Amino acid sequence: MTLQDLIATLSGYWASRGCLIHQPLDLEIGAGTMHPETFLRVLGPSPWRVAYVQPSRRPADGRFGENPNRLFKHHQFQVILKPAPDRSQQLYLESLEACGIDCGAHDVRFEEDNWESPTLGAWGIGWQVMLDGQEITQFTYFQQAGGQVLSPISTEITYGLERIAMLLQRVDNVFDLEWAPGVKYGAVRQQEEVEQSKYVFGQVDLAPIEFAKFHRDLFDRYHAFATMLLDSRLVLPALDYCLKCSHVFNVLDASSGVGVTERTAYILRVRQLAVAIARAYTGAAAEDVDE
Amino acid sequence: MxxxxxxxxxxxxxxxxxxxxxxxxxxxxxxxxxxxxxxxxxxxxxxxxxxxxxxxxxxxxxxQEALEELVTGPPVSAGYTPDGTPTKAAAGFARKHGVEVSALVEVDTPKGRYLAHQRHQAGLxxxxxxxxxxxxxxxxxxxxxxxxxxxxxxxxxxxxxxxxxxxxxxxxxxxxxxxxxxxxxxxxxxxxxxxxxxxxxxxxxxxxxxxxxxxxxxxxxxxxxxxxxxRYVVLERDARLEQIRTALVALAEEHGGAVDLASPTLAALVEEVPDLVEYPMVVAGGFDEAFLELPGEVLATTMIHHQHFFPVAARQNGLAPTFLAVTNTAPENAERVSRNAERVLAARLRDARFFWEADRKVPLESRFERLATVLFHKRLGSYREKSDRMEELVGWIARDVLDRDDARADARSAARLAKADLATEMVGEFAELQGVMGGIYAREQQLPEPVWQAIYHHYLPVSPEPTAAPAKADLGAGAVTWAAVALADKLDTIVGLFRAGERPTGSRDPFGLRRQAHGVFKVLIDLPELTGLSSRPSLGALLSAADKPFKTEDPEKEIEVGAELLGFMLERLQYVLEQRGHDIRNVRAVVGAMGTNVIPLDALRKLEVLPEFTESAEFRQLAVAFKRVRNIARELPVEEFESAEATGGELGLSLQEPAEKELLKEIETRQPVFDAALATGKDFRRGFAEAAKFGPAVDRFFTDVFVMVDDPVVRTARLRLMKRLERVILQLGDISEIVADAEG
The missing domain is CATH 3.30.70 (Alpha-Beta Plaits)
Structure with a gap:
């Protein structure tokens, strides 16, 4: 099964289970959770079911296209089921079967792994799903997002598409994956991995101090702009700019431009924005934001 | 039933x-x-x-059992008017329980005679x-x-x-x-x-x-x-555990190796795996022998912590290129599951090899500057600053506490590099290898054994038991430097975090300071066994040296932090000694009254001999009397006592009664014996034996002599005598504790 077949199969499967098939957020983000279709939709009482692919950028995981397992950017297939159905786990396992994984022929396990995103003020209870010792999915019952306690609870299923495709195709190097018949993952993405890694690790014609300064300035300007947008009651644009802050911070962090104390301060600034955005979205009464 | x-x-x-x-x-x-x-x-x-x-x-x-219950109502006196008519109170009470007043009974209670209702409630x-x-x-x-x-x-x-x-x-x-x-x-x-x-x-x-x-x-x-x-569910955990153990041992053997399930590295894993599966099935897999060039610690951590796999020991030494995995599937899947597991492990090991190779390109020393960006605590600065403090402290410990000036240079190097591995790729990925990895990299760089061993083991011990790692044999030539660095690291952490206001409270101890303190005391009381050294460091000296970099100009704050810290440490020392099986009353006796002067090793040695005395009538008699001695001695403030001793002339001349003269003589004859016994820290048995002999003289003193007389000269002389006796005996401990209630 090619990578694109896998995406098509999962999309078809979840569409048939009542999910709206959405599209990726067109911004640089680190995980499908940050997409408003997850971050905002899990808030409040309204039921929602959605699935989408989200290209996810993790600057610190960039390896110049040389590591067979680590990528600056990987692809997640994200599913939100709200409220969390009683059959959440079965629905998930049936989706694996749909992709051609015979769970009865493998060692499939749900191992404790609680998910937490300090920048989003979000956490959940759940597992990493292991197939023969390989983590293929993060499965979470959301408990809190944007600092708000959730009711009802949502199920979040995050498939690691490259991992699952590697398993199905039995390849050991992500760049050897077949994306489409006859087209390798490397042919599609290797150059991007090389160049993006060089960028985030600061291998550019700019002194490190200038590189850091540029990103710090960007952060501050995005942050101020997000605050302004929020004051203008524009929740979705404010979230866009909040996520831009998060990404710029990740680049700074990867390029070693941030000390630990400062790191905590940056994360706190993004979280305070995320919490304010969530509050504006639900119209929740103002509460004190804890640090 | x-x-x-x-x-x-x-x-x-x-x-x-x-x-x-x-x-x-x-x-x-x-x-x-x-x-x-x-x-x-x-x-x-x-x-x-x-x-x-x-x-x-x-x-x-x-x-359900029936309920029989006696419910009391108003007092009889309030239940009837003088002519015997039930009052409103009695009638109301009866009505509440659905009975006539005549059905109520009368019961005697400590508060008097009351009306009551015998309630029956049939079981459901x-x-x-x-x-x-x-x-x-x-x-x-x-x-x-x-x-x-x-x-x-x-x-x-x-x-x-x-x-x-x-x-x-x-x-x-x-x-x-x-x-x-x-x-x-x-x-x-x-x-x-x-x-x-x-x-x-x-x-x-x-x-x-x-x-x-x-x-x-x-x-x-x-x-x-x-x-x-x-339906493939083994309900009993013990049954699952047994199946797993048997299969692990058999499979390891089949693959030409062995698993030691009792070893500290595997014991926790073997206790975890039965709770991960309903139907345990163990599979074996292999990995490329080329990975065996990685340090065993890295291989084991990759397998154990990241995959829950069991490494297999080779027949000769080191590891075999084999692992065992406990799965939750049927035997017919073994082949497929094992192949996939091999691929996962190979990917992990490739990562580890990448880190291993990348890290060794840079000497540990050059990572030191990077530590400036790794925060230790927001009020205490970076690990770079912590390393600087540790380096200072460890030099003093090596020379002045352990009396090993020759080990000072190596101990300082080790302390300086102890945290450098926090800036390596490997520790970034495998945090549990901190310390160990630094030690390995230091060894690879050909640093002297006392240096790399000290780095390798400096996070240890993490618990106070006599058997807790490291054992002397593990430390090789690094025993002395290890003790110095481990003490410096832990003391700096404890003192620093107290200074930063992070003192543990109740069940909250986010920085694990109690564990750090247990580590300090384990090093101090097992020092001779672990290092062969005979030094007997006092707690106060260590704390005040560790506290030096944090001193402030605010005397009130200094007193407050000092008292909190000392209280915490003494409490932890008592805990450690109690964990070693010593009676809490005895522990209180040898630790409680000592304050900053407590020498943890002496406390342990005293406890080893104290039970020989606590049951003897003579000693218990002294213990009871000592309480009185302490109470009376409190009447003479320390400064007055010291000035009286300095300027008040020969004590013997101010005493008149035979009983008090005799007690003074006892003190003067026995004091040298005490001093000799205590100075070496080796003969506390003799010290306690001598103390027991004070009993009769003290008793006679209390029978014959009244201390608090009006004459100030006589009174002061008698108080001086009490204070002297107190000081002599307190060198052993506050023995009045041994006759205190266990709950104290």
Whole structure:
């Protein structure tokens, strides 16, 4: 099964289970959770079911296209089921079967792994799903997002598409994956991995101090702009700019431009924005934001 | 006894580390709730797998016990008017209980004679009592982290958070379903979110068997067991553990190696794996021999911590290129599962090799500057600053405390580099290798053994037992430098965090300062065994040296922090000594009164001989008298005592009574013996024996002499005598503690 077949199969499967098939957020983000279709939709009482692919950028995981397992950017297939159905786990396992994984022929396990995103003020209870010792999915019952306690609870299923495709195709190097018949993952993405890694690790014609300064300035300007947008009651644009802050911070962090104390301060600034955005979205009464 | 009770809480995968405790709690809480519900029952027995918590009670009474209760009402005096007519109070009380006043009885209580009603309440059928018992039991279960899953009970307490969502519930009394419902909140309830009704239906293994996922009806405890056994669920943890152990040992042998399941590295893993599976099946796999060039610690950590795999020891030495994995699947899948597991492990090991090669390109020393960006604590700065403090402190410890000036340079190098591995790729990925990795890299760089060994082991010990790692043999040529660096690191952390206001409170100890303190005392009291050194450091000297960089100009703050810190450390020392099996009263005697002067090693040595004396009549007599000595001696403030000793002339000349002269003579003759015994720290037995001899003289003194006379000269002289005696005996400890109540 090619990578694109896998995406098509999962999309078809979840569409048939009542999910709206959405599209990726067109911004640089680190995980499908940050997409408003997850971050905002899990808030409040309204039921929602959605699935989408989200290209996810993790600057610190960039390896110049040389590591067979680590990528600056990987692809997640994200599913939100709200409220969390009683059959959440079965629905998930049936989706694996749909992709051609015979769970009865493998060692499939749900191992404790609680998910937490300090920048989003979000956490959940759940597992990493292991197939023969390989983590293929993060499965979470959301408990809190944007600092708000959730009711009802949502199920979040995050498939690691490259991992699952590697398993199905039995390849050991992500760049050897077949994306489409006859087209390798490397042919599609290797150059991007090389160049993006060089960028985030600061291998550019700019002194490190200038590189850091540029990103710090960007952060501050995005942050101020997000605050302004929020004051203008524009929740979705404010979230866009909040996520831009998060990404710029990740680049700074990867390029070693941030000390630990400062790191905590940056994360706190993004979280305070995320919490304010969530509050504006639900119209929740103002509460004190804890640090 | 009539029926049997079976409860199975079918849940989504509960975290493995919670199960042992949860299983015990389930049995205990059910028993308690049955008792409270007045249901006579035999002891519940519980077992669990990741997907079910099961508790069975072999014998449960058919009916709840009747309730016999005497309810008291108004006093008799207020119950009747003088002519014997019942008052409103008596009539009201009778009416409340639905009886005539004439049916009330009179009882005598400590407060007088009262009217009372003998209440009988017949027992309900047990099946009607059980729902409340289960509701309470579900609420009793405590989880390290609980979740909301849109569930609620109609017990008036609303939402029912739990460890993981409950998906089915078997609740059978003698084959009959006990009516019970876990409701769902209105926010969630709908087509896909339904209530959980108690039933007689369970489920087998998630994937194995002819019809996985199909419900199966059970009618009894035996039925339930049999049904699960047929459906690939080994319900008893011990049975799973035994299967796993047997298979691990056999497979390791088959692959030309061995697994030592009792070794510290594997013991925790072997206790974890039974709680990860319902049907244990062990598979073996291999990896490229080229990976064996990685340090064994890295290989083992990759396998154990990241994959829950068991490394296999080679016949000769080191590791074999083999691993064993405990899986939750059927034997026919072994081949496929093992091949996939090999690929996962190979990817992990390639990562590890990448780090290993990258890290060794840069000497440890050059990572030191990077530590400036790694925060230790927001008020205490970076690890770079911590390393600087440790380097200063360790030099002093090596030279002035351990009396090993020759080890000072190596100890300083080790302290300087101890935290450098926090800036390596390997520790970034495998945090549990901190220290160990630094030690290995230092060894690779050909740094002297005392340096790399000290770095390697400096996070140890992490617990106070005599057998806790490291053992002397592990330390090689690094025993002295290790002791110095381990002490410096831990003391700096404790003192620094107290200064930063992070003192542990109640169950909150986020920085693990208690554990750090236990480590300090373990090093100090096992110093001779671990290092061959004979130094006996005092706590106060160590604390004040570690505190030097943090001193402030604010005298009040200095006193406050000093007292808090000392109190904390003395409490931890007492804990460690008690853990070593010593009586708490004796521990208090040798630690409590010592304050900053306490020498932990001396305290241990005293405790080793003290029980020889505590039962002797002579010694106990002294212990009782010593309490009086201390109380009276308190009348003379230390400064006055010291000035009287300096300027008040020969004490003997101011004393008149024979009993007091005799006591002074006793002190003067015995004092040199004490001083000699105590100075070396080697002969506390002699010290206690000498002390015991004071008994008769002290008793006679108290019988014959009145201390607090009006004449100030005589009074001061007698108080001086008391104070001197106190000082002599306090060198051994506050022996009055040994006759204190155990609860003290």
């Amino acid at each position: 009539s029926g049997e009770l079976l409860i199975e809480i079918g849940c989504e995968e509960m975290p493995a580390s919670w199960l042992p405790r949860l299983t015990r709690d389930l049995a205990r809480q059910l028993q308690q709730r049955l008792t409270e519900g007045r249901v006579v029952a035999s002891a519940p027995s519980a077992c669990s797998t990741p997907r079910r918590l099961v508790v069975a009670v072999a014998g449960v009474a058919e009916r 059928p047990t099946i009607e009592v059980l729902p409340a018992v289960l509701a309470a039991t579900l609420r009793d279960l405590a989880f390290p982290k609980q979740m909301q899953w849109d569930a609620q009970l109609d017990d008036g307490k609303g939402e029912l958070p739990f460890g993981r969502p409950i998906r089915w519930l078997v609740f059978l009394l003698d084959g009959q379903i006990v009516p019970f419902t876990i409701g769902r909140t209105s926010a969630a309830e709908g087509a896909d979110v339904a209530v959980v009704e108690a039933s007689n239906v369970t489920f087998g293994h998630r994937f194995l068997g002819s019809d996985p996922g199909e419900p199966v009806t059970v009618h009894s405890i035996a039925d339930h067991r049999a049904a699960l056994a047929e």
